[in-house]
Amino acid sequence: MTIVKDPSDAPLRAYLGYGLKRAFNTIQTDLNETLRPHGLRMISFSALSLIGAHERLRQSKLAELLTIEPPNLVVILDELERAGLIEKTRAMADRRAYEISLTAEGTKVLARARKDVEGHDRRMTRAINAEDRAALVRMLEQVERQGSREHD
Amino acid sequence: MTIVKDPSDAPLRAYLGYGLKRAFNTIQTDLNETLRPHGLRMISFSALSLIGAHERLRQSKLAELLTIEPPNLVVILDELERAGLIEKTRAMADRRAYEISLTAEGTKVLARARKDVEGHDRRMTRAINAEDRAALVRMLEQVERQGSREHD
C-alpha cells in the first residue's frame, strides 16, 4: 500500500476545487471500472437509477434531474435502449414527449449494478465513519447549491 | 435566491460520487468564469501556482504533481509560454529536461488570479464554517488516497 505524502502541491490544497477535482477523478475512475462489466458508465447508471425510481419519466425531466443538456441525453438513452434496458413510449397526453421505463432486463441489470456501486462506495469511504460521511455529503450539497445562487 | 428542493434524485444522493460530481461541476464552472479575465483556466492556474512554488520545476515533476499525462502538459505550457507567463530553460544537469519558471509578468498574473480564486473559494464555502471546511478537505484527501491504494 502506498500513500503519496509529497507536500509539493500544498499551495493548491488550500482551495476546495483542487481537492474536489482530485477526489472526483479517483472516484470516477473506480466507478467506471465497477460499471464496465455491466455495460454501464457513471452517467448511464445514474439515468437507469432515476428511470427505475420514477413511473413513466419524461425525457425532459430526466435531463433536468441529471443536469445535462437534452442532446446529450439522447445518446445515453439510445445506448440503454439498444442494450434492451429501457423502453421509450409516446406520452398519451403529449405526443411530442416520451415516457421512459425500465424493461425486465433493465430492472435486473440495475439491481446487479447497484450492488457493485454500493461496494465501490463503501470502498471509497472506508476511512470515513458514518457521521463524518453524512456531513461530507451534506457539505457537498451546500457547495452545489451555493453555485446555483445569484451572488447575493 | 432559489434552492432546488426536488428530492427526485434521492436514490442517487446516497452515493458519494454523485454529490462529488455535482459539487465539482458547480465549482469548476464558477472557477473558470473567475479565471477567464486572467486568460487562465483551472488546470493552467494550477500549473502556474506550482511553478511559482518551486524553483526550476522539471516538466516531468509538474505533470506528476498535476496528475496529468505529459502530452497534455505540453499544450498547457505552450499556452502559458505564448502568454509570456513562464519560461522554459534546458536543465544543465540533463539536457533532455526543461526547468520551468515564472516570468515577472507570470508572477504578477498569478498574484492577481490568486486573489480572485480566494474570493471564489470563500463564495463557494460561505455556508460552511472553518472547522467543517477543514474536515471536508481532509475527507476529500482520504477519498483520493483510498482510490490510489491497491484493494487491500
Add this chain to the structure above:
DNA sequence: TATTGTTATACTCTATAACTATA
C-alpha cells in the same frame, strides 16, 4: 536501452445551433 519531452490521435463529457413534429 531507458528517459524527457513531443506529435498525432482518439475517446469521453459537455454545450450550442438548427431542425422535426407536435402543441
Add this chain to the structure above:
DNA sequence: TATAGTTATAGAGTATAACAATA
C-alpha cells in the same frame, strides 16, 4: 409561436502510441 426531442458539431479534458534528442 412555443415545446419535446433530435441531429450535427465543436470545445474541453484525458489517454495512448510512436517518435526525436539525450542519457
